[in-house]
Amino acid sequence: MRIRRKAVDAGIFEPAELALLGRLFEQLKLAHQSADAQDRLVSRIIANYMAGVVDEAEPSALSRKPLGC
Template sequence: MPIRQKLEDAAILLPDEVDLLTKVFAATSVQGETDADREKRASRIIANYQLGIRDETELAELSRRPLGR
């Protein structure tokens, strides 16, 4: 699962943080999504979490949007 690897690479997180991010990742999956799409979605979830967003619903909503540059 892409998000587990990314979480291991991102930083030290507590188990409940990993559980939250994994839950958001699972809840936002889209049928027919490519590996690249999953990687991008996992990156968006982690990036938003690192920006301080801790609400599960908000993380899920933001994961559907491209990262701002």
């Protein structure tokens, strides 16, 4: 699972946190999305979560935007 590999690389997450990150990725990824685009999405999801955005609806909206916006 792409999100789990990135999440493990980014730091230590509890199983519930990994489940949340995985749900967000599944909600936001697009069909036929390139691996690079999925990697960027994963990075945005994790960055937003690590920045303290923990409400499931909020990281979903923020992760649709490129980092820095």
